[in-house]
Amino acid sequence: MTRRARLAVDIGGTFTDIALELADGSRVAAKTLTTPQAPEDGVLKGVEETLQSARLSPVDIGVVIHGTTLATNALIEKRGARTALLTTEGHRDSLEMAYENRFEQYDVMIDRPPPLVPRWLRLPVRERLNAQGEALIALDETSVAGIIPVLESESVESLAIGFLHSYANPLHEQRAAEIIAGALPRLSISLSSQVAPEIREYERQTTTVANAYVRPMMERYLRALERALAARGFCCPFLLVTSGGGLCTVETAATYPIRLVESGPAGGAVLAASIAQRLDLPAVLSFDMGGTTAKMCLIDKFEPATARVFEVDRSYRFKKGSGMPIRIPVIELVEIGAGGGSIAHVDALKRIEVGPKSAGADPGPACYGLGGVSATVTDADLVAGRIIPAHFAGGTIMLNGQAASQALTREIGTALGLDAEASAFGVGEMVDESMAAAARAHAAEQGKDIRRRTMIAFGGAAPLHAARLAEKLSLDRVIIPEGAGVGSAIGFLLAPASYEIVRSLPMRLEALDGDRVAGMFAQLRLEAEGVVSAAEPAAALIEIRTAFMRYVGQGYEVAVPVIPPSLAEDEEFVPLLKASFETVYRAYYGRVIPGMAIEVLSWSLRLSARPNAPAPVKATALTRDVAPKSTRDVFDAGSGRRLCYGVFARESLEQGDRVEGPALIVEAQTTCVVTARFDAIVDNARNIVMTRKAAP
């Protein structure tokens, strides 16, 4: 079979990014505006344009891969279906009580995000299971039937069912769904025992409710897009990117659309992981900085860090706890409100503060001249000399340096007695400082070290700030890949078909029921295989089993690899699992607690199609120093003064070229700042590799 071209489409809030990988492995990228009213129109338009410019037709495409923020946006903008929730009698308010805490200690005016289902649509059913999944009260079918008229009179479009302990026994949920589907066959029904079969009722319910809330809309959208692609002559598989950085079919995506949230950032992390593998970098920090936020991810041994819970819509300054927790397998990123458009001001303590508010694209930074008066990070970058006005966005937006200076002086300088340049220095330093702090805190939270990592930076604003951020984090190497502006879409092209299922089956290690565990894993494998084989029928499969374990009585579990996976029924299984737990625990906490009982709360199975190992990049054998054609005065934050930076065009640099810092390497979408403490070379894959100069 000849290799065919592959196409990836990433719908974001403002832009839809498209990446096309041709049969020879080369790539073409494009951006179009997102069309929020009918997103499929924007996708189709962009796809057609990209194909035209590459002189390809739909039949030449081997696969279309799609990532979208539509589900996320529907959750944030509360545009989902009218949803009801069936709960266990006596427990209808978990969704509203949440964690019973406040995410901001000192603000008495905060509100928790309102539940997606109001109390009158949270409908109690008489039934009760215990933690072992045994029925304390059998499902009262009459009480289920009694709910049908309510669902009708309230015009409920989507139903979630979330009974207590349903992770341990799904039968009550299944039977309730059956009764209701019998009467209301067109009603969309999501079961908590299928969407998120994990212990902890609040998180299981929010996840199931969120799934139900976006499901009718996502199902319509995905089917419409699938039909439209077919009508245009695409006869290839159409796959969706999940928050865990894997691919699944439309069928799976339409049933569990909640798994699609946060797929864009996941694409970025997949790209970074792939670059890490090609360059053989076992410890990486990926750094993605756009207009509004910066996202960072730790990537060890070419695998992005993963988590099982994600918060949608952190509505209070991106603060942890201010969003809606969703329990899905997700790539673990730290996200803060720091981007090119982030607005700077001086607080009551006479400190410069940057973000989380962003001027966005309209009116945008002061220097855009579109009526923006706020001083933003981009204004600071311009005044500091890091952005060359004539080259910004390939020359499509003429930047106004005077407007930027005025905004900085007015918003920052006046209050602190600084001129525009010093204000720009302050703004740039504060935004880099807060990203550095977020990266360190994120690493500390995971018990990992931030130092000795290589940074891989992409996104419009990242190359401007990467080197200085690396200085603050004591990192010695920074990679700026080619085509960094559409990093997520390129990442989609690299993602394997994969599916992960987590199931709670709490057991103490000393009383572990190996047969039950083996049976459960067999079942998970079957379910996952259904998803992955549908997406990539002939692929070789990799299975990863994980146990989420803790000492009895602890609050959180650690993820423990179950190796080798086939031993669930063997005698050796428990001692091996214990040893594995202790290894992980020691790495994380520095010690183990001899003699304390250990338990497993949940188990997960991830099945992936084996990805093609990316071709390793050979080290650049020869480097030659290149001299700048021009120079420019740029404020060098690390030196605290203006220095003479060499200026280079990225497209004119060739593999093996070596640029001595300080320098600017300019391209259409962004500029790479090589600070005075770094030098840069262009490697054999055309990445810019910045390396810290040896200490003088």
Next chain:
Amino acid sequence: MSAVDQIRLQLLWSRLIAIVEEQAQTLMRTAFSATVREAGDLSAGVFDTRGRMLAQAVTGTPGHVNAMAASVGCFLKKFPIEALDQGDVLLTNDPWEGTGHLNDFTVVTPVFRGGKAIALFAATSHIADVGGLGFGPDARQIYEEGLLVPISRLFRKGEANATLIELLRANVRDPQAAEGDLYSLAACNEAGAARLLETLDEFGLDGLDDVGAVIIGNSRAAMLEEVRRVPFGRYEYSMRIDGYDAPVDLVAAVTVGAAGVDVDFTGTSGVSGHGINVPLTYTQAYASFGVRCVVGNMVPNNAGSLGVVRVAAPEGSILNAPRPCAVSARHTVGQMLPDVVLGALSKAIPERTPAEGASCLYLPVLLGGRGIGGGDDFIVNPFFTGGAGARPGKDGLSCTAFPSGVRNTPVEINEASAPVVIWRKELRTDSGGAGRLRGGLGQTLEFGHAAGAAFAVSKMFDRIDHPARGRDSGGDGGAGAAHLDNGARMRGMGRDIIPPGRRLIVETPGGAGIGDPRLRDRDSLGQDVRAGFVSAAAAKLVYGSE
């Protein structure tokens, strides 16, 4: 100072805050005690060599705010900075020199640069068990509450104090966890110290004097600026709560002036014969937190900002209980203090202050097994919240911890860890104080033994006889309650047995309302009735709905 230097000091300030946040994060990740990990019952901070706090992590408990800061002063009094060596680590859990009860251990570590002490890191965390009667209000004197470790060396020049550790291990129920937690405290200070030294290298500085001056000066100025926006005057307020076996009056005068805010608790009831007494440091923490919630809440905690709010209580009152009073459950009274302070401030800045709320967390300790009702031994200590008071322009939050910042434990986790069934956990209709702005709702809980055996409950519940009081014609919050499913009522404090087959019902209090309920917006009232937050009967009777 050049512009660049000026900005560098600001950066260093941000960095210090990031360092203590990271220090707290390290502690939270490595702690054994569930309340530390899940509920953030810890604190961490960096101090200059004079013991002035420069930065403190924002964590789940206001109870350590400036209590830990005061504590470092006590450490330096006993061990002057000149007497300390590199590798020394100090420790105490003295309630009067730490943070108010024996469960809280504070560890202080000096940082050396070029052979000279330049800073101190301190961290406090809650250790689940310290021996004695265990966590609860029933002791009569501190001696019954567990082991007290006076300020001493945990490490001397890098060497662990083996005698101290052995002594501690011999006196607590879970020696593994206790020892582990002490090492976590020392380790998080060490992590903070290492990061500080790196940072000073990066910034090319020898110490923290310059940045300390900026932090303290700017914070103090910003805080005073905020105080000056409050009308000056003396504002009084008093609140009666249930107490252990006799009501307790909490009386405060809050004086706002150009030099700051003074809170004086003169007139407050005397000490209790049981473990609900509050050492002064803990009083200072919660009273000062009450002020900071509404005045200067964006100013970070440090010696500059904290010094602007001063708190005093007469010795011998329940808010300045002397040794050897029992103090284990000091939170039941301490958590009420923000209500008192906010009540006083509501006379000056009503547009910023919430009404009284449930405030005190309901922390039933459920236990069973041998000697109680038979079956497997178990002990669980979940917590449950009531409603918060209505706020200016907004209803109160239902079932939300305030002033404490802790997080609940899921029903499914509680049921998986103990033979307990929580049959009901639901919002309590009509428990939110009526008002133009409604108070938050409390909740109803129903507990049974999974096998129908007898079990025991140790209670620390207040606001059963004295609910949160409404403001400006707003209604009171619903009173708390504890009873059996056959209606037999129980007292709010102390230990009781739930007979075989019976269930325990606990109702947490609601928050108070603000303003005349008949003026409540009719759409909001309609929603409340539809949701069942307000009953149709109450809507008619109290809110005057047609």
